[in-house]
Amino acid sequence: MTRPLQPQPGSIGQGPARAGAAPANKGAARTAARAAARAALAAHPPPGTRHQVHECVGCGQRQIVPTLDPGMRARCVRCGTTLRRRASGGLDRPLALYFASLVLFAVVWLGMLMRVSTAGIVHDTTLISGPLELVHQGLWPLALAVGFTSALAPLAKFLGMIYVLGALRLGVRAPAMAPVFLFARKMSIWAMMEVLLLGVFVAFTKLGDLVTMQVGPAVYALGLLTVVALWADVALDREAVWQGIERLGATWGEVPEEDPPGLDPDAIACEGCGLLSVPHEEHGQCPRCGSHLHVRKPNSLGRTWAFVIAGAILYIPANYYPVLTVVQSGAGAPSTILGGVEELVDSRMYPLALLVFFASILVPIFKLIGLAIMLMATMLVTTEARASFLLRQRTVLYFIVAWIGRWSMVDIFMESLLGALVQFGAIATIQPGIGAVAFCAVVLLTILAAEFFDPRLMWDAAGRNGARFLPEPRQPGPAVQGPVSLRSVR
Numbered sequence: 032m033t034r035p036l037q038p039q040p041g042s043i044g045q046g047p048a049r050a051g052a053a054p055a056n057k058g059a060a061r062t063a064a065r066a067a068a069r070a071a072l073a074a075h076p077p078p079g080t081r082h083q084v085h086e087c088v089g090c091g092q093r094q095i096v097p098t099l100d101p102g103m104r105a106r107c108v109r110c111g112t113t114l115r116r117r118a119s120g121g122l123d124r125p126l127a128l129y130f131a132s133l134v135l136f137a138v139v140w141l142g143m144l145m146r147v148s149t150a151g152i153v154h155d156t157t158l159i160s161g162p163l164e165l166v167h168q169g170l171w172p173l174a175l176a177v178g179f180t181s182a183l184a185p186l187a188k189f190l191g192m193i194y195v196l197g198a199l200r201l202g203v204r205a206p207a208m209a210p211v212f213l214f215a216r217k218m219s220i221w222a223m224m225e226v227l228l229l230g231v232f233v234a235f236t237k238l239g240d241l242v243t244m245q246v247g248p249a250v251y252a253l254g255l256l257t258v259v260a261l262w263a264d265v266a267l268d269r270e271a272v273w274q275g276i277e278r279l280g281a282t283w284g285e286v287p288e289e290d291p292p293g294l295d296p297d298a299i300a301c302e303g304c305g306l307l308s309v310p311h312e313e314h315g316q317c318p319r320c321g322s323h324l325h326v327r328k329p330n331s332l333g334r335t336w337a338f339v340i341a342g343a344i345l346y347i348p349a350n351y352y353p354v355l356t357v358v359q360s361g362a363g364a365p366s367t368i369l370g371g372v373e374e375l376v377d378s379r380m381y382p383l384a385l386l387v388f389f390a391s392i393l394v395p396i397f398k399l400i401g402l403a404i405m406l407m408a409t410m411l412v413t414t415e416a417r418a419s420f421l422l423r424q425r426t427v428l429y430f431i432v433a434w435i436g437r438w439s440m441v442d443i444f445m446e447s448l449l450g451a452l453v454q455f456g457a458i459a460t461i462q463p464g465i466g467a468v469a470f471c472a473v474v475l476l477t478i479l480a481a482e483f484f485d486p487r488l489m490w491d492a493a494g495r496n497g498a499r500f501l502p503e504p505r506q507p508g509p510a511v512q513g514p515v516s517l518r519s520v521r
């Protein structure tokens with residue numbers, strides 16, 4: 032028998048604090064007004080306010096998330112992962128903020144980044160000179176990675192968001208809204224403006240004693256863009272956008288009106304939009320966004336292992352070969368990542384040395400080891416009791432690993448900028464080395480590894496998501512065919 036899901040009051044985060052006690056008559060009037068507003072909302076709820084069954088992306092637990100007030104957040108009862116966050120300010124705010132981001136983005140890429148001068152030679156550089164100089168030096172894989180993460184991905188994200196939010200604002204059913212929104216969300220993983228800002232900062236600090244420099248408008252625009260783009264992401268209510276797309280009828284197929292599919296044991300949570308639906312055939316598509324439906328990320332463990340192992344192998348040349356060659360007045364030698372940290376320590380730039388050491392050496396190791404632990408705990412542990420060891424903490428570790436990886440790109444951005452900024456012939460030149468290409472590959476491979484890993488598998492291995500999700504060999508006797516148990520396990 033399927034046990035119907037119960038609303039979990041404990042799963043709901045704290046909303047904004049309520050005002051203190053009001054006089055009785057005013058209080059009554061306010062209650063009446065609130066009831067009227069609620070009735071009006073029930074008749075025509077704005078997008079993003081419907082209550083829904085959600086499957087936790089961290090552990091696979093299904094829970095009913097009731098209608099949330101703006102600014103409220105619902106967390107999973109079992110692992111604490113955010114199930115749904117309702118942003119305040121509707122869809123107009125993110126639209127305005129993404130538009131502002133696009134304008135700032137243009138200034139960042141077209142404006143002057145900085146003017147460097149030494150021995151009477153003056154260079155004006157823009158951000159685009161970084162990747163161009165890399166191509167010029169034959170390091171085109173690096174140019175491609177820098178160009179994609181700092182230019183193409185953010186641009187695609189901003190344009191996609193403006194397209195979808197703009198169409199929702201005008202109430203127009205624009206073509207391909209669902210795939211465009213999915214694509215813009217995917218680009219968020221690769222858009223690294225905030226990391227670029229840190230890279231620019233590190234590059235400037237390192238340049239300090241080599242050349243005289245003057246900061247251009249692009250740097251200020253980049254600082255502002257980082258804040259505005261982050262604010263836009265926080266203000267964006269994804270579920271509200273999906274429900275808006277549903278209302279315009281711009282979905283991939285017919286979306287069922289209400290929740291019952293979410294309670295169906297055969298329902299599958301969509302990786303793209305989070306909607307729970309029952310596919311009509313094997314590997315069916317989500318009726319809302321058109322993504323292929325999989326109970327768990329397909330071939331998750333195998334793919335994650337492949338990327339972790341490839342990352343671990345490339346980590347060796349990344350540290351062995353030079354990442355940067357600084358030549359000043361004919362003297363200078365190539366330096367590795369660790370050598371660069373040592374140089375910073377010698378120049379008494381301790382905070383910067385710590386930052387580079389953390390981002391370039393500790394973070395990749397942390398990611399590779401963290402993912403390997405999660406993989407081994409999921410695959411090799413044979414008893415459910417052992418597989419439950421630190422389950423919640425491992426889920427949190429997964430989200431940290433998935434978030435922290437992008438910061439390792441700091442070194443790559445810094446090298447690309449230094450290479451573009453310091454080209455003064457015999458006086459001073461900086462050239463990125465082949466080690467940087469290997470390092471960049473490590474960073475991108477570990478980001479992909481984290482994307483392919485499905486943390487719900489750890490909970491499946493511990494037997495927390497019912498018999499349906501247990502791996503084959505662990506089932507004694509005939510394979511258990513039956514509805515998944517959706518009990519809340521504490």
Ligand SMILES: [Zn+2]
Nearest residue numbers: 087090107110
């Ligand atoms: Zn959870």
Ligand SMILES: [Zn+2]
Nearest residue numbers: 301304317320
């Ligand atoms: Zn979907």
